[in-house]
Amino acid sequence: MIKVGIVGGTGYTGVELLRLLVLHPEVTLQVITSRADAGTRVDQMFPSLRGLVDLLFVHPDEAHLEQCDAVFFATPNGIAMQQTRALLEAGVRVIDLAADFRLQDIASWEAWYGMTHACPDLVAEAVYGLPEVNREQIKTARLIANPGCYPTAVQLGFFPLLEAGVIEAGSLIADAKSGVSGAGRKAEIPALFAEAGDNFKAYGVAGHRHLPEIKQGLARVSGNGVGLTFVPHLTPLIRGIHATLYGKLTRDVDLQALFEARYADEPFVDVMPAGSHPETRSVRGSNRCRIAVHRPQGGDTVVVLSVIDNLVKGAAGQAVQNLNIMFDFPEAMALNIVPLLP
Amino acid sequence: MIKVGIVGGTGYTGVELLRLLVLHPEVTLQVITSRADAGTRVDQMFPSLRGLVDLLFVHPDEAHLEQCDAVFFATPNGIAMQQTRALLEAGVRVIDLAADFRLQDIASWEAWYGMTHACPDLVAEAVYGLPEVNREQIKTARLIANPGCYPTAVQLGFFPLLEAGVIEAGSLIADAKSGVSGAGRKAEIPALFAEAGDNFKAYGVAGHRHLPEIKQGLARVSGNGVGLTFVPHLTPLIRGIHATLYGKLTRDVDLQALFEARYADEPFVDVMPAGSHPETRSVRGSNRCRIAVHRPQGGDTVVVLSVIDNLVKGAAGQAVQNLNIMFDFPEAMALNIVPLLP
Amino acid sequence: MIKVGIVGGTGYTGVELLRLLVLHPEVTLQVITSRADAGTRVDQMFPSLRGLVDLLFVHPDEAHLEQCDAVFFATPNGIAMQQTRALLEAGVRVIDLAADFRLQDIASWEAWYGMTHACPDLVAEAVYGLPEVNREQIKTARLIANPGCYPTAVQLGFFPLLEAGVIEAGSLIADAKSGVSGAGRKAEIPALFAEAGDNFKAYGVAGHRHLPEIKQGLARVSGNGVGLTFVPHLTPLIRGIHATLYGKLTRDVDLQALFEARYADEPFVDVMPAGSHPETRSVRGSNRCRIAVHRPQGGDTVVVLSVIDNLVKGAAGQAVQNLNIMFDFPEAMALNIVPLLP
Amino acid sequence: MIKVGIVGGTGYTGVELLRLLVLHPEVTLQVITSRADAGTRVDQMFPSLRGLVDLLFVHPDEAHLEQCDAVFFATPNGIAMQQTRALLEAGVRVIDLAADFRLQDIASWEAWYGMTHACPDLVAEAVYGLPEVNREQIKTARLIANPGCYPTAVQLGFFPLLEAGVIEAGSLIADAKSGVSGAGRKAEIPALFAEAGDNFKAYGVAGHRHLPEIKQGLARVSGNGVGLTFVPHLTPLIRGIHATLYGKLTRDVDLQALFEARYADEPFVDVMPAGSHPETRSVRGSNRCRIAVHRPQGGDTVVVLSVIDNLVKGAAGQAVQNLNIMFDFPEAMALNIVPLLP
Structure with missing residues (x-):
């Protein structure tokens, strides 16, 4: 069992990570942060998770993310790049579902996203988390840029x-x-x-x-x-x-x-x-x-x-797929879901 | 032809009033206000009105509503009650699509709407604009409380x-x-x-x-x-x-x-x-x-x-019906619209 | 592992049974019937099941349902009552998702459903499959009338x-x-x-x-x-x-x-x-x-x-819950699904 | 006032023609046909037309379409080509909203539509009813192929x-x-x-x-x-x-x-x-x-x-636009409709 944290749990990629991870047999959900909703029960905001998640949203300053084995950023662009270095140094592996580490060309990134990048060196290290082209690099990556x-x-x-x-x-x-x-x-x-x-x-x-x-x-x-x-x-x-x-x-x-x-x-x-x-x-x-x-x-x-x-293979599911590859779990673990039709 | 103003033209009741009034043969749309979007073309915000409305949103302070024959308030609750007395004194007839004049019991209104009422005496004068019970009073009303x-x-x-x-x-x-x-x-x-x-x-x-x-x-x-x-x-x-x-x-x-x-x-x-x-x-x-x-x-x-x-008989259409009754136009004028099915 | 058959697999309750049963660890999907689509691959009609179901729809006459341990009827009203007796006599337990066995008052059933009932004696035996009131009877039932x-x-x-x-x-x-x-x-x-x-x-x-x-x-x-x-x-x-x-x-x-x-x-x-x-x-x-x-x-x-x-607790999910109770599997087996929100 | 008939009034292009034509000041709706629903009130099938249309669907054999000035075909492909010649000979102008007269290449038409064409000579005469390229020809056309x-x-x-x-x-x-x-x-x-x-x-x-x-x-x-x-x-x-x-x-x-x-x-x-x-x-x-x-x-x-x-400029509205051009009415007559937003 690995300990996992989610930063920014109140958006759609956040709740989708929760949907997938609550049934992941190798994952303990350690902490979910929210600046605006700290103190609120997760299942009060998302009643679909009643009986499945017994956590409260925690303020990022009190989240102790460094105690996790892996941390997902389900945050707006520009947040993960502020916090990733400290986590990596603490030995935490990071999967960013936002865009902070997706573009190798820093100037291009800064132009498209309208901010100065906080850690260009980490962009160079980040692995683009599309398993169909990068599976080998993902296995050993410390930092994953989860694709859009x-x-x-x-x-x-x-x-x-x-x-x-x-x-x-x-x-x-x-x-x-x-x-x-x-x-x-x-x-x-x-x-x-x-x-x-x-x-x-x-x-x-x-x-x-x-x-x-x-x-x-x-x-x-x-x-x-x-x-x-x-x-x-x-x-x-x-x-x-x-x-x-x-x-x-x-x-x-x-x-x-x-x-x-x-x-x-x-x-x-x-x-x-x-x-x-x-x-x-x-x-x-x-x-x-x-x-x-x-x-x-x-x-x-x-x-x-x-x-x-878009929320699964286009975001949270692909992030869990990357997690599975990084931690040597079966790649489809917790992802063996039958599509809902109709 | 009467001159008509709309206060708060950027919400759904506002754009619905526009949809109905642009084809009203007895109405000249004089002014449409918006605090936030003053200066913007109406048909830029609502492209459905391109070719039909050639106005810009005007700041309420510059709207000269007192020059209108009738003014619709398509505003949040609590706005119309601030401005209605001055308009009535200027001889303008007022139709409020919000709730300011709907409840005769002021204490009840203040409890449900969480504010102090600005003009209880005008509530007493206001006619509840449901033609099916109040048609006669509407004819001569200066102030209409358009129903929810x-x-x-x-x-x-x-x-x-x-x-x-x-x-x-x-x-x-x-x-x-x-x-x-x-x-x-x-x-x-x-x-x-x-x-x-x-x-x-x-x-x-x-x-x-x-x-x-x-x-x-x-x-x-x-x-x-x-x-x-x-x-x-x-x-x-x-x-x-x-x-x-x-x-x-x-x-x-x-x-x-x-x-x-x-x-x-x-x-x-x-x-x-x-x-x-x-x-x-x-x-x-x-x-x-x-x-x-x-x-x-x-x-x-x-x-x-x-x-x-809800936007027509439940709001803007009923307001136009009231206008027609107040100004002795045929009651169905500009309201002879075939429902869109499918 | 029990062998399960589905009669009438091309409707929404049929495909929903498939969605649930393909991941049921104690169930082998033996046969799925369709009169109209016999010979068609199940996953051709329902591509959501590609990679999960490797069966063709089989004509009811060739389905050998008597070899199953349990059979679900996901058919229009009036079908299950024709075939249930033979299955029960062959030792098969039956769960009817249609209405054939829901009303104990045969005259009332015939009036509401507009047909003569084929086997009133089996109605008397059937257990209404609402576990929250009938869990004990369901355990030993041969025939379940799955609620509407x-x-x-x-x-x-x-x-x-x-x-x-x-x-x-x-x-x-x-x-x-x-x-x-x-x-x-x-x-x-x-x-x-x-x-x-x-x-x-x-x-x-x-x-x-x-x-x-x-x-x-x-x-x-x-x-x-x-x-x-x-x-x-x-x-x-x-x-x-x-x-x-x-x-x-x-x-x-x-x-x-x-x-x-x-x-x-x-x-x-x-x-x-x-x-x-x-x-x-x-x-x-x-x-x-x-x-x-x-x-x-x-x-x-x-x-x-x-x-x-309506398709899960209101139909296929409740049917699987009944199956679990009947066969002494954990009641939530294959039903531990996180709701899809958003 | 011209007399207008609609063949095939129970589909979406049919009811859309009705929506537009009931308010057309130069049109009298003479007859609406339906083979399957002959005898049914139009406003029973389409309650949106209650109070606006006081007609019953008439069987095509009893429709006396030859007494109309113009007839719209809102029928499946292959119907209009059977009936158009007789109407033209009776002096009726025809607008076909289906595809019968759209393709000048008969062989291509027969290949795509899977039937033999009943009147290739009329295809040659038909005018493709896209006013933005064919306005002049439309004015004098007897037969319009209304575009898809x-x-x-x-x-x-x-x-x-x-x-x-x-x-x-x-x-x-x-x-x-x-x-x-x-x-x-x-x-x-x-x-x-x-x-x-x-x-x-x-x-x-x-x-x-x-x-x-x-x-x-x-x-x-x-x-x-x-x-x-x-x-x-x-x-x-x-x-x-x-x-x-x-x-x-x-x-x-x-x-x-x-x-x-x-x-x-x-x-x-x-x-x-x-x-x-x-x-x-x-x-x-x-x-x-x-x-x-x-x-x-x-x-x-x-x-x-x-x-x-698709039902207006893509079908019924364009057909009415063509009618207006053919009969020298103002081109926008009955089409001065404000789009429904939201």
Whole structure:
């Protein structure tokens, strides 16, 4: 049993970590922090956890996180980078679900996130926690930069094509749609039911913070730079991301076989049969990514459909997957959840 | 043509007033105020109004509301009572869509709303703007207390029974369900899509501000006090209220005929055929209230089903209906809207 | 390990049984039948089960259900009664999720369900599978009538009050709201997204098949007949039932203590703290029923709020709970699921 | 006043035509047909029309459509082509909201729609009813092929770019998202609330019937053939289409000015300010198309966002717009509807 702490337990990634960890047989939930709600019972804020979590939110100053074996940051951007060094020095392994350690290019990070980075040296050490490309490094990492939700869905969809070098890397398009929980549990008007319900819109077409993260990840596997147009949309789902990816084929290839081979050994990536259209609900509540690959009318445009639950494979589930890899637990431990359909 | 001003134009009742008034042939929209968004184009905040409204939000201090013929307050509770006296003295007629003038019992108002009332004498003058009981007084009123959304749906459902004296007035039950827009356009966590979506709950069972308003209205027609249990619920609709009303019959009566006779001349109350179940969408976007009355298994419990669009008959539409009555326009002017179904 | 069969695996209760049983450590899924979809892979129809279920739907005639230890009927009403006798004679224990064995009064059943009952003698033997009242009989039952969804939520809410004799049994009101999955996975216009979405309505006010079932169950504990007005509503949820129950108190009592004592030992009934408003999402995907009891304004009306997931505690989860009790497995086996919130 | 008939009045385009036409000051609704529901009151099926429509559905054989001035076909594909010739010969002008007359290439039509065309000669005569390109021909047309919903949104978005010749016509991408009402009022499982709710998926990636229609329309303005990848998606809206269009710029151009100039005189196309993200709800219930054009990061990919209400500008509203043009009524007559927001 390892002792685990969660910093920032009142957001959606926080409560999702709780949902997964309360049934994790190798984890003791040691502490959950909240600055605003210290002293409140966790199951008062989240009645879904009644009978399962017997903890109160603790003020960060009194959390004694250094006594944990691992700490998750489910905080806004810019918090983890302030506290990570002390934890690492105390021997704690850190998984940051925010963006603080995702971009290796510090100048780019500071431009997109609008703050000065507190510990560029730790960024260099951090391992990008996408097991499908970094499993070996994750095993021994002290510090994990847990990927963003859009980047997870988009990268897993493009990897087989870029690794095989069968598409033009310079003209990729990712048309992505996210459920509203991706905006977090924050009181903001655009995320109200009466605003986001029965409504569909694009946003951030001029530039979204996940763009450099995706490009960095794709560039790694493509061998040289990629050109990417990334258009995120808000769709009236609670959970779920659907990425529709477009690329121009440079040579003929058996796309279905390519994808199946690439992910044959991945426990959480499901390549669906040819002709499939994965639905977001088919992964609701689970850590799976389901992918289908199409070549409409036999033309030279490849279309990849990739779905995840943004709070699980796009956040908390992937973080637990990383924890399992880091501590040498079975990779699917506590993640063996059947999607909730309907 | 009359000149009309709206105080507090950025909430849902404000934008709904705009939707109705831009096509009102006797109204010139003179000014719309917003403290926070002064200087912003109205159609930038509400693109649905592009091409229809060519105004900017104006700071209340610069609004010159006294130059209007009528002013709507689409503000939080406690604002209208500060400004109404000056407007009335300037000859402006006032329709308050908030609760400031709804309760004749000032002590009760102050207890439920948690503030000291600024002008109890004006409360005494104010006319409760429910045309189905107060049409004559509305015609000459200077100041209208526009009813709340729940109170409109509940009172219209109970009136025929109480007026005819056929139910026990002491043991009424109103089980009411509201869409999320009833909470207003305010950044609050419980109204987020990811909170209120795919979720149903009761709230305010211990006591809701609309309870004394409903009881006051029902007591007027029943002749003596009423006993009412009122349980509001939040349902994942954007718009709509469905009130399910229960009463115990004290004598045999043709309920269908009773309701049809009561509302035969009402332009906005539709008594549906016996056996009907009105749907909230059947009034979506319109000023209608649809009602059906049932007597399950021929027992002594009467069940009334009453639906309205909370933003129209429950707020802005009723306010325009009151305006029409006050200024001797045809009562349905600008309200002849076909409900949006599906 | 016991061998389990499911008859009628393509509806929502069928796929929900699958979701629960695939992770049940004592169950081997032997066979799933479908007349219309025989030969189709289960995970082709329900991609959420990819990697978890490696079965094809089998035609009922070729299912060899008599080789199972237990068989679930997730079929329309009227099917189980045709096949149950043969299974019982073969030593198979049967859990019917439909209504065939729920009503002890055969004439009433035939009137409400519009068919002649095929085996009245088995109705007499059948145990009504509500563990909170019938746990002992369930242990040894050969045939379980799994309760309906509304009846589960309503009965659990009224039981403490009726058992203690503190309310008038003759004037009960149950105002119940159900998500759309309660209508089943049937191609019918009223259940379309464009019909049931953003819409709220009552239905079946004149009489609903769950009315006699609820009255039968309440009468058992009240000692004599009950009078019940039951009004079901359709609300735009996928899953969830919220029952709002009203009764008239006949004497003063500590309601909170009464409810807590009644359900203290029940693993799946959670009495929430005084003043709570249970949300349907707080039980989404789980077998829990959460209940809160209120006495508004200290009057003589008691209001009980009771929520379940209609597909779990209201159907498949309760069926698995019954299976666990029948086969002496831990009662919560395979039901230890954290609700999906948000 | 002209006399108008509707064939097939029980689907969503039928009821939407009714919603618009009941307030049309130059139209008398003469007859509405339904084979299955002949004899039923229209407002019994659609209570939203109570007090507005006093007609019964009439069997097609008794409809005397030849006495109308204009007839709308709101029928499944393949019906209008059977009845149009007789109507035209009787001097009736016909607007078909289905696909029978949309494709000039008969062989292609027969391949995509799986039937033999009954009157290829009439296809040659039919005018494609997209006023933004065909207004002059519509004025005198006897027979209008009313465009599909996706084709309307996609073509209006691409026209300015193709007409100006500033993008590669051979590699267009249209990633389109539709609300569920686009599937019609048909009892089919994939359109159930419990299937399409809280779910997002692509469909028809291999080929959708709107593909040849879009390509035909784009080819007309581009001067030569176009290459188009079209991926439709189903999103949990009731109404609304959002098309996200991608093209590769071939030369530098002021995109905002290009779009504004193109649609300056169009009453129903609104080019939004630079940087905008049109929302589907901003056109809910109205005949408007709102468009925004982006060039992310100043690269050579142009992104156009185009939204319509699929039942209005994508079907019934456009049909009424065509009627107005054909009969020389003001083009916006009966279409001056403020979108319903929220």
